[in-house]
Amino acid sequence: LAKTTQPISMDSYEGQEVNITCSHNNIATNDYITWYQQFPSQGPRFIIQGYKTKVTNEVASLFIPADRKSSTLSLPRVSLSDTAVYYCLVVSGGATNKLIFGTGTLLAVQP
Amino acid sequence: ETGVTQTPRHLVMGMTNKKSLKCEQHLGHNAMYWYKQSAKKPLELMFVYSLEERVENNSVPSRFSPECPNSSHLFLHLHTLQPEDSALYLCASSQDLLAAIYNEQFFGPGTRLTVL
Secondary structure (H helix, E strand, C coil): CCCCECCCEEEEECCCCEEEEEECCCCCCCEEEEEEEECCCCCCEEEEEECCEEEECCCCEEEECCCCCEEEEEECCCCHHHCEEEEEEEEECCCECCCCCCCCEEEEEEC | CCCEEEECCEEEECCCCEEEEEEEECCCCCEEEEEEECCCCCCEEEEEEECCEEEEECCCCCCEEEEEEECCEEEEEEECCCHHHCEEEEEEEECCCECCCCCCCEECCCEEEEEC
16 A cells, blocks of 8 residues: 655644645555545544546545646635644555555644 | 444443443445544554455454444444553444445544543
């Protein structure tokens, strides 16, 4: 499974756009990039998944360059309730649905 | 109820006690998982079940014993635990075991376990 590297923490203010970048240099051809969000004392929640280029849903956008060795989760106009840990994971398509969580990025949104 | 539920939400037990954690999913999923999240550590996958059959056991001590009586229920039986076993225990489910695009895992709220 491809290992991911992301910043330990980030700070932002309400209303700003936040971009969290993740490195996955050893990503394989059939791997998908997946992001989860976790609030304190809760289970993680799926945010978005992509393979290449750009994916957008009602929560976030995911940008993946052509070489797929990194990805950027973009959260538009964050609010205080977006304070959470964000995990970047690589999931192998067609393999056992096994999630390997790293330490994630703690995003702290200030008023 | 919808989604994945876990009971109890909080549990305090002594090292000689025997207790069980319960997980129930109302999503019609075929795969269920137990994770452990200790303070300041990443989530660790403990057990994986597919169609009630255990398919993965990640070197978990025998004082943790999982049980999956049907595809909707998952238990984690605890006995003679140690204080270092104190953690948030999370249950999750997914449609199938094999990963596919958008085969996300749905997590329950977790059980906060404290071993005295």
